[in-house]
Amino acid sequence: MCPAYVAAPFDNESRLWFQGLHAIAVLRVVARHIKQGFLLKSVERRGRGLRIDLEFQKPDGKIRIHEVKSARELTEVHRIQAALYWDGNRSHEIVLSNDSIDLVLPQEYLEKVRQQAETTRALLKDHPSEAAVTFHPEECVCRNCGNQRCPFLQRNQQSQAFKVGE
Numbered sequence: 379m380c381p382a383y384v385a386a387p388f389d390n391e392s393r394l395w396f397q398g399l400h401a402i403a404v405l406r407v408v409a410r411h412i413k414q415g416f417l418l419k420s421v422e423r424r425g426r427g428l429r430i431d432l433e434f435q436k437p438d439g440k441i442r443i444h445e446v447k448s449a450r451e452l453t454e455v456h457r458i459q460a461a462l463y464w465d466g467n468r469s470h471e472i473v474l475s476n477d478s479i480d481l482v483l484p485q486e487y488l489e490k491v492r493q494q495a496e497t498t499r500a501l502l503k504d505h506p507s508e509a510a511v512t513f514h515p516e517e518c519v520c521r522n523c524g525n526q527r528c529p530f531l532q533r534n535q536q537s538q539a540f541k542v543g544e
């Protein structure tokens with residue numbers, strides 16, 4: 379847990395660059411699925427406070443939902459983000475993709491993340507004071523965070539400045 383992730387500000391050029399990379403990854407996922415006989419059902423569909431990158435219908439009729447990343451390396455945080463798409467429907471597949479691979483997340487993993495999300499929600503709701511000072515910094519998330527009130531981020535920045543000054 380952390381005080382609250384805040385996306386670090388992007389300059390326009392970097393934003394366009396990342397949007398372009400993401401769009402290329404999305405096109406590649408669509409192309410390889412259509413080749414395999416999947417039907418594209420939606421792109422960037424909004425719902426339940428989130429936006430689903432891609433939704434396909436498989437040749438057997440089942441629904442496959444994708445979180446698409448432009449990153450080459452898919453991390454645990456990406457897997458958690460994808461798993462949070464799951465609405466509890468066991469006939470839906472949740473998939474984490476980038477431009478070259480598709481990882482179908484196992485059912486047990488989806489259930490574990492759902493359970494952890496519920497526990498986190500309950501802690502935030504029932505014990506907000508405790509939640510406000512309880513956090514586990516995750517390097518792969520914190521490096522893109524711009525929450526200047528976070529004690530971990532400040533510590534991190536100080537140690538970076540110290541290294542630069544060495």
Ligand code: SF4
Pocket residue numbers: 379380381382383384513514515516519520523524525528529530531
């Ligand atoms: S730096 Fe990390 S721990 Fe701090 S608010 Fe951001 S994501 Fe949370």
